[in-house]
Amino acid sequence: MENTIMLLCDIGNTSYHFLNDRDSYKKDIDDFEPSDIRDKIYYICVNENVSKKLEKLDNWIDVSDFIDKSKYYETMGIDRICAVEAVNNAVIVDAGSAVTVDVVKNEEFKGGFIYPGIKAMKQTYANISPALEYSFNFDLDLDIMPKNSQDAISYGFLKTLYSEVISFKLPILLTGGDAQEFKKIFKKAELDENLIFDGMKYIIEKADIC
Amino acid sequence: MENTIMLLCDIGNTSYHFLNDRDSYKKDIDDFEPSDIRDKIYYICVNENVSKKLEKLDNWIDVSDFIDKSKYYETMGIDRICAVEAVNNAVIVDAGSAVTVDVVKNEEFKGGFIYPGIKAMKQTYANISPALEYSFNFDLDLDIMPKNSQDAISYGFLKTLYSEVISFKLPILLTGGDAQEFKKIFKKAELDENLIFDGMKYIIEKADIC
Numbered sequence: 001m002e003n004t005i006m007l008l009c010d011i012g013n014t015s016y017h018f019l020n021d022r023d024s025y026k027k028d029i030d031d032f033e034p035s036d037i038r039d040k041i042y043y044i045c046v047n048e049n050v051s052k053k054l055e056k057l058d059n060w061i062d063v064s065d066f067i068d069k070s071k072y073y074e075t076m077g078i079d080r081i082c083a084v085e086a087v088n089n090a091v092i093v094d095a096g097s098a099v100t101v102d103v104v105k106n107e108e109f110k111g112g113f114i115y116p117g118i119k120a121m122k123q124t125y126a127n128i129s130p131a132l133e134y135s136f137n138f139d140l141d142l143d144i145m146p147k148n149s150q151d152a153i154s155y156g157f158l159k160t161l162y163s164e165v166i167s168f169k170l171p172i173l174l175t176g177g178d179a180q181e182f183k184k185i186f187k188k189a190e191l192d193e194n195l196i197f198d199g200m201k202y203i204i205e206k207a208d209i210c
Numbered sequence: 211m212e213n214t215i216m217l218l219c220d221i222g223n224t225s226y227h228f229l230n231d232r233d234s235y236k237k238d239i240d241d242f243e244p245s246d247i248r249d250k251i252y253y254i255c256v257n258e259n260v261s262k263k264l265e266k267l268d269n270w271i272d273v274s275d276f277i278d279k280s281k282y283y284e285t286m287g288i289d290r291i292c293a294v295e296a297v298n299n300a301v302i303v304d305a306g307s308a309v310t311v312d313v314v315k316n317e318e319f320k321g322g323f324i325y326p327g328i329k330a331m332k333q334t335y336a337n338i339s340p341a342l343e344y345s346f347n348f349d350l351d352l353d354i355m356p357k358n359s360q361d362a363i364s365y366g367f368l369k370t371l372y373s374e375v376i377s378f379k380l381p382i383l384l385t386g387g388d389a390q391e392f393k394k395i396f397k398k399a400e401l402d403e404n405l406i407f408d409g410m411k412y413i414i415e416k417a418d419i420c
Contacts, residue, residue, distance in 0.1 A: 072357075075341065075359045098342070103355055113356055115370065127330060128327070146321050149283075149324075156325040161370050163370070163373045167373060
């Protein structure tokens with residue numbers, strides 16, 4: 001691969017997340033017009049409406065076309081697949097609107113699960129009862145059983161996830177918009193906010209399309 | 211204690227749950243008038259509006275007045291406290307609109323946590339994305355990492371809770387409206403749908419008020 005500037009974009013439900021050779025930045029789905037970009041750009045997209053637009057633009061190249069999808073399941077998000085492609089041996093915790101947890105062992109995808117993200121779960125507790133309307137305590141000591149309501153819901157949200165994730169006895173890789181928050185709980189995890197981009201680059205290089 | 215008929219009532223946010231000497235039955239909060247009962251009745255109540263009504267009725271006796279609350283925390287639900295009073299050594303999983311998990315070791319309350327119930331969590335996933343709008347699969351094999359969306363959310367909801375609950379290495383007691391469903395996951399748990407009533411009886415007998 002030549003050392004050219006490669007423009008990457010990971011498109012979610014609410015924003016375009018760009019990475020160029022220098023830095024990463026986000027644009028709101030509603031405010032950004034993709035045809036304004038004239039350079040070649042490699043993307044993945046989980047947003048159906050945006051996908052339809054991008055198909056018509058020749059310089060937007062869908063990275064998902066170059067993945068061997070037989071290793072994954074049909075409805076698995078392309079962002080999760082890219083993260084998995086980036087690692088050989090790890091549990092990937094991608095903390096966004098949902099928290100997706102994917103297990104890769106000796107370069108093989110073992111499966112994964114989906115847990116609610118911070119915002120969704122906070123709303124869930126508040127909907128059950130106004131008495132459970134708290135923000136989560138990320139400084140919670142996971143070794144102590146809670147004896148107050150805020151810690152009781154924080155433990156319910158965080159310790160259950162933590163116990164499951166560490167049970168795989170694999171290195172933990174944290175990514176996604178809420179990765180910094182979860183790092184307080186997963187103290188030994190490695191933070192890699194560009195993990196999905198790393199996966200996209202790996203796929204592009206392997207497919208020799210750039 | 212004499213072998214008289216004791217009428218008990220556990221009042222939640224949506225229903226009055228009665229137990230007499232023969233059986234248990236429920237009445238809707240909005241359809242039932244507590245002054246229609248003239249017999250002596252022992253109750254606990256988490257519903258503030260109903261509590262105000264019952265305070266005025268002499269034959270309705272609030273069991274919470276006879277509990278040593280110093281062992282618990284201030285905002286802990288009286289239903290959870292009664293369940294804890296009923297056991298010596300167990301993890302109590304009370305599966306209702308929330309799933310409360312309380313740990314009792316050698317007659318000592320160690321603390322507990324609160325997890326969302328089935329209905330609330332189903333709505334949470336659906337709100338995150340229409341692609342996650344599924345019912346939970348309670349026949350899920352917890353030893354297999356999911357490779358489809360329904361199992362991925364079922365595992366996220368159930369396996370995380372399961373891993374945490376079994377980590378206490380104590381007998382598991384299941385109660386609450388959704389106890390039957392959770393029994394499919396907690397296969398070794400003991401089902402006791404009258405656990406809260408058992409706790410109320412224990413408190414009444416200990417206080418020698420009947």
